[in-house]
Every structure is written in C-alpha cells, then in structure tokens.
Amino acid sequence: MGRKKRKTVRPRPRPRLPTLFECPICTDYSPTPTMTIDIDRRKGIAIINCPRCGFKQVRTIRKIDERVDIYSKLIDEVEAAREKGEPYPPAETSST
Numbered sequence: 001m002g003r004k005k006r007k008t009v010r011p012r013p014r015p016r017l018p019t020l021f022e023c024p025i026c027t028d029y030s031p032t033p034t035m036t037i038d039i040d041r042r043k044g045i046a047i048i049n050c051p052r053c054g055f056k057q058v059r060t061i062r063k064i065d066e067r068v069d070i071y072s073k074l075i076d077e078v079e080a081a082r083e084k085g086e087p088y089p090p091a092e093t094s095s096t
C-alpha cells in the first residue's frame, strides 16, 4: 500500500473562445458570426467591429471583462434600444 501511484496528468485542451460573434445589429439578415471583439488591456478598451454592417464601437472595459462579457453587454444595449424603438447604435448628438 505504500506504493506511490504515478498519475499522468494530461493537460486538458482548453476550449477556444470563439473569435467571431453574431452581430446583433445585422444578425437578422445573416446568422453567420461576423463580429470581432478585440481587447486592448493596456488601454482598457475593447474594439467591436462588424465588417458586414459596418458597425464599429470602442468601449472601455473592466479588467475582468472577457469578450463574452462585452458581447453580452452589447446585446443588452441593442435589445433595450429595440424595445424602445430606437436605432442602435444611437445617433450621435453632436451640436455644432
């Protein structure tokens, strides 16, 4: 019983996070994931980009935010805007 069992611990293959997301803005027309989310942790920002509909947004993130967090936040905002009948992204109100 004093024998040590040697366990061969195999590193589990980590599930890769998808790099493409379904764009909530143009996904009605095409459910193909086209949206990319790039995280710049040094600047604390995330760059969301959908080449299909031309949506581009830079948003500040928290240190713990992952792509999925940013994505789900975006979904929430888009859905909230839709419920109100407002366009998303909201039209910029720059008074000059």
Ligand SMILES: [Zn+2]
Binding pocket: 023, 024, 025, 026, 027, 034, 035, 050, 051, 052, 053, 054, 055
């Ligand atoms: Zn799009």
